[in-house]
Amino acid sequence: MGVHDIKSTRRATSAKQEQIPRQETINLRERHVGPSCKLFFKADPVKIVRAKEQYMYNEKGERYLDCINHVAHVGHCHDHVVKAGQDQMAILNTNNRFLHDNLVLYAERLANTFPKQLSVVFFVNSGSEANDLALRMVKSHTGSKEVICQNHAYHGHVTSLMEISPYKFNKQGADGCPEHTHVAPVPDIYRGKFRDQDYPGEDLGKMYANEVKNIIEKMQAEGKNPGCFIAESLQSCGGQIMPPPNYLREVYKHVRAAGGICIADEVQVGFGRVGTKWWAFELQGEDIVPDIVTLGKPMGNGHPVSAVVTTMEVAESFKRTGIEYFNTFGGNPVSCAIASAVIDVIEDEKLMDHAAQVGEYFVCSLKKLQDKHPMIGDVRGHGLFIGVDLVKDRQTREPHTKAAEHAVSRFREEKILMQRDGPFENVLKMKPPMKFSKENVDHFISTLDLILEEIDAMNSLV
Amino acid sequence: MGVHDIKSTRRATSAKQEQIPRQETINLRERHVGPSCKLFFKADPVKIVRAKEQYMYNEKGERYLDCINHVAHVGHCHDHVVKAGQDQMAILNTNNRFLHDNLVLYAERLANTFPKQLSVVFFVNSGSEANDLALRMVKSHTGSKEVICQNHAYHGHVTSLMEISPYKFNKQGADGCPEHTHVAPVPDIYRGKFRDQDYPGEDLGKMYANEVKNIIEKMQAEGKNPGCFIAESLQSCGGQIMPPPNYLREVYKHVRAAGGICIADEVQVGFGRVGTKWWAFELQGEDIVPDIVTLGKPMGNGHPVSAVVTTMEVAESFKRTGIEYFNTFGGNPVSCAIASAVIDVIEDEKLMDHAAQVGEYFVCSLKKLQDKHPMIGDVRGHGLFIGVDLVKDRQTREPHTKAAEHAVSRFREEKILMQRDGPFENVLKMKPPMKFSKENVDHFISTLDLILEEIDAMNSLV
Numbered sequence: 001m002g003v004h005d006i007k008s009t010r011r012a013t014s015a016k017q018e019q020i021p022r023q024e025t026i027n028l029r030e031r032h033v034g035p036s037c038k039l040f041f042k043a044d045p046v047k048i049v050r051a052k053e054q055y056m057y058n059e060k061g062e063r064y065l066d067c068i069n070h071v072a073h074v075g076h077c078h079d080h081v082v083k084a085g086q087d088q089m090a091i092l093n094t095n096n097r098f099l100h101d102n103l104v105l106y107a108e109r110l111a112n113t114f115p116k117q118l119s120v121v122f123f124v125n126s127g128s129e130a131n132d133l134a135l136r137m138v139k140s141h142t143g144s145k146e147v148i149c150q151n152h153a154y155h156g157h158v159t160s161l162m163e164i165s166p167y168k169f170n171k172q173g174a175d176g177c178p179e180h181t182h183v184a185p186v187p188d189i190y191r192g193k194f195r196d197q198d199y200p201g202e203d204l205g206k207m208y209a210n211e212v213k214n215i216i217e218k219m220q221a222e223g224k225n226p227g228c229f230i231a232e233s234l235q236s237c238g239g240q241i242m243p244p245p246n247y248l249r250e251v252y253k254h255v256r257a258a259g260g261i262c263i264a265d266e267v268q269v270g271f272g273r274v275g276t277k278w279w280a281f282e283l284q285g286e287d288i289v290p291d292i293v294t295l296g297k298p299m300g301n302g303h304p305v306s307a308v309v310t311t312m313e314v315a316e317s318f319k320r321t322g323i324e325y326f327n328t329f330g331g332n333p334v335s336c337a338i339a340s341a342v343i344d345v346i347e348d349e350k351l352m353d354h355a356a357q358v359g360e361y362f363v364c365s366l367k368k369l370q371d372k373h374p375m376i377g378d379v380r381g382h383g384l385f386i387g388v389d390l391v392k393d394r395q396t397r398e399p400h401t402k403a404a405e406h407a408v409s410r411f412r413e414e415k416i417l418m419q420r421d422g423p424f425e426n427v428l429k430m431k432p433p434m435k436f437s438k439e440n441v442d443h444f445i446s447t448l449d450l451i452l453e454e455i456d457a458m459n460s461l462v
Numbered sequence: 463m464g465v466h467d468i469k470s471t472r473r474a475t476s477a478k479q480e481q482i483p484r485q486e487t488i489n490l491r492e493r494h495v496g497p498s499c500k501l502f503f504k505a506d507p508v509k510i511v512r513a514k515e516q517y518m519y520n521e522k523g524e525r526y527l528d529c530i531n532h533v534a535h536v537g538h539c540h541d542h543v544v545k546a547g548q549d550q551m552a553i554l555n556t557n558n559r560f561l562h563d564n565l566v567l568y569a570e571r572l573a574n575t576f577p578k579q580l581s582v583v584f585f586v587n588s589g590s591e592a593n594d595l596a597l598r599m600v601k602s603h604t605g606s607k608e609v610i611c612q613n614h615a616y617h618g619h620v621t622s623l624m625e626i627s628p629y630k631f632n633k634q635g636a637d638g639c640p641e642h643t644h645v646a647p648v649p650d651i652y653r654g655k656f657r658d659q660d661y662p663g664e665d666l667g668k669m670y671a672n673e674v675k676n677i678i679e680k681m682q683a684e685g686k687n688p689g690c691f692i693a694e695s696l697q698s699c700g701g702q703i704m705p706p707p708n709y710l711r712e713v714y715k716h717v718r719a720a721g722g723i724c725i726a727d728e729v730q731v732g733f734g735r736v737g738t739k740w741w742a743f744e745l746q747g748e749d750i751v752p753d754i755v756t757l758g759k760p761m762g763n764g765h766p767v768s769a770v771v772t773t774m775e776v777a778e779s780f781k782r783t784g785i786e787y788f789n790t791f792g793g794n795p796v797s798c799a800i801a802s803a804v805i806d807v808i809e810d811e812k813l814m815d816h817a818a819q820v821g822e823y824f825v826c827s828l829k830k831l832q833d834k835h836p837m838i839g840d841v842r843g844h845g846l847f848i849g850v851d852l853v854k855d856r857q858t859r860e861p862h863t864k865a866a867e868h869a870v871s872r873f874r875e876e877k878i879l880m881q882r883d884g885p886f887e888n889v890l891k892m893k894p895p896m897k898f899s900k901e902n903v904d905h906f907i908s909t910l911d912l913i914l915e916e917i918d919a920m921n922s923l924v
Contacts, residue, residue, distance in 0.1 A: 011805075
């Protein structure tokens with residue numbers, strides 16, 4: 001009997017509590033899980049055994065308020081979504097080369113949430129697969145592989161996307177910017193190239209869009225044309241960036257005039273998170289219609305389902321290559337049942353209205369706290385996608401990275417799960433499940449108040 | 463109220479029967495699903511509403527014998543696998559930045575099925591994500607992006623994999639072979655470069671491996687070194703290819719001598735399908751140990767879960783780039799519970815032994831039928847991964863594409879789901895759920911007998 005015939009002795013059982021002691025979990029992870037896969041709070045990671053709504057529970061039954069898991073969009077383990085998955089997985093789970101009603105009904109339903117030109121859906125498993133497919137479509141539609149992205153952007157972990165993700169390729173040890181990638185400044189009016197304080201009353205959207213225009217002109221001078229412009233509608237990794245008015249309108253105009261098309265990456269911010277609109281690109285105006293929209297994380301409330309939504313024109317160009325697109329798991333009946341149940345909940349529980357109201361209350365509460373704490377340099381957000389930019393000095397806007405680091409760690413002690421991001425990792429990032437309540441906001445605010453007071457009192461962090 | 467506020471009227475409900483009439487399903491699909499996503503039997507596609515074990519049922523309740531869905535590895539909607547998913551999805555589904563026992567227990571268990579060097583697991587959602595991640599690891603470990611693949615190979619749908627998939631890039635309208643891709647002949651001893659009939663008694667494995675050696679020497683003459691050799695352990699798209707003995711041993715030797723590493727793509731053929739071994743690369747000998755193995759389709763019995771398994775050495779090289787690898791859905795507790803339940807079933811129901819026995823019976827029965835039908839040029843297979851190469855002439859081995867096309871269509875009328883593949887699309891391809899029984903074999907054989915008799919009688923197909 002060779003080593004391969006040995007029966008594995010330990011099985012994973014969908015237990016309601018932990019199956020092995022915490023230290024053994026850590027040991028096994030070190031032994032058998034890729035070391036590039038990082039844990040939150042590496043020094044003392046959190047073991048989570050169950051979750052419901054906007055709360056997660058560790059192995060001791062301690063409850064954490066979840067401010068970061070936008071993937072659990074309608075709340076962790078939502079009964080309606082769970083039941084949809086449970087029911088469908090018992091009946092059929094197969095590929096999309098067979099006709100199935102879940103696939104087409106969900107596609108119709110999803111298309112109905114978009115401007116009518118965006119009518120064609122391709123189902124995939126992850127945001128990375130979605131953005132990669134979008135790039136393939138760009139190439140077949142425009143003939144160009146030149147991509148304009150934003151600084152600090154992250155669009156996914158596959159090779160083609162690492163190449164258009166400055167958030168990754170600019171890191172030490174990484175490959176740097178490839179020739180076909182062109183990086184525009186992120187339209188951050190707080191600490192970007194053009195700041196509100198420096199250009200009062202000016203059209204910052206247009207100014208940032210002109211940077212894209214400059215890139216296109218430089219490209220054209222070298223005999224190239226843009227394939228596409230791709231951007232998250234609200235950039236997450238840059239530190240919860242809210243582009244100023246006119247930005248997308250002007251950018252899309254420049255890109256299209258040069259023969260390129262426009263991709264809105266809604267993998268993080270889509271599905272009503274911004275409250276007033278289904279899709280964050282819509283915040284820039286009803287006339288803003290991307291050629292391709294990519295969807296992911298919240299789509300299945302944690303289940304691996306994602307999509308590319310595009311126009312029939314782009315889809316037809318892709319078809320004309322003659323290459324079939326087959327995605328083994330994409331659009332299977334279980335994924336579509338779950339994704340459809342997520343939309344049910346968004347509609348039935350009026351979660352967009354809820355996100356709009358709670359989000360506004362959250363931002364107002366943070367702004368009130370800003371009066372007390374000079375460390376809060378900026379508060380920005382739409383719906384339940386909010387950033388708090390911590391600074392050492394309001395005037396210079398010098399980022400207070402250490403304060404953010406300390407805050408995230410202290411929040412964890414207070415049983416609130418938080419993250420920070422941005423090029424200086426000084427931006428507190430809120431993107432909780434959409435069930436997040438005003439009571440949760442109050443709890444968060446009083447905790448943040450406490451933590452900032454502590455930081456004020458600590459000389460080491462000044 | 464804008465168009466985006468319109469409530470979608472039709473919901474996908476995990477109904478036990480069809481929700482809309484067949485023609486409406488087709489119409490909606492044409493309107494809202496990417497036209498590059500092809501249906502089986504395009505002219506008259508099959509609508510499947512439920513499936514169990516090795517059977518699928520259409521909207522009229524008609525039963526099809528499933529000979530093609532290797533993804534439904536332990537049988538469609540297996541109770542134990544379904545229950546594992548149902549239970550876990552109600553409790554917790556979150557990302558791998560939190561500690562969770564399912565992740566580490568499954569990783570340990572999976573590693574136990576491999577030679578001990580292959581001890582580190584990276585969780586992803588699809589075979590495409592797995593192969594792309596493998597290529598990223600090759601680059602960080604060897605510094606080279608030169609890839610040696612096999613002719614007719616298909617490794618996935620993302621950009622980086624289309625570039626190493628001759629099955630796709632050689633199609634009309636596609637981009638052709640990129641500079642960093644080097645295509646070796648597929649080790650097909652029936653209709654490849656070196657055929658058994660032309661080299662009786664010779665070491666065809668070594669001869670095919672020498673082709674890889676020649677590629678490496680040519681590469682080196684140009685100042686380049688191979689990053690990796692990648693191949694499905696049994697090539698599917700080439701027409702169910704069984705490499706001759708010594709092939710991998712010799713190839714791995716040449717590749718490693720030149721500083722490259724070796725990837726076994728087990729996305730289609732892994733998890734005991736070949737019967738006598740967990741992994742198809744093991745068929746080539748106990749000393750054969752790839753540096754990276756990629757897994758996919760059958761891993762979750764239809765649920766989107768996949769993995770890269772590698773050595774600590776390769777994993778450490780990847781870590782040293784300093785770039786975190788985060789895959790949103792990869793290794794979530796639901797995916798791991800389901801994947802673990804799949805291994806439970808393989809073990810508890812002794813499906814590998816079953817696949818070995820039924821597979822042998824299948825191949826013997828096909829070989830018997832070969833005595834009667836000269837059209838059956840070759841029968842080849844391991845376990846439940848079998849190919850039947852249809853020919854016009856046994857001596858010349860001229861492929862009988864039309865016969866294969868007709869057969870697949872007739873099988874469908876007889877309520878047997880079949881596929882064909884290979885560069886001439888003349889190879890009948892069997893890769894059924896592992897529950898496939900000897901009775902199913904008998905039924906298949908008698909139907910194939912009937913169909914081949916019909917073809918013999920049809921002048922139009924000669």
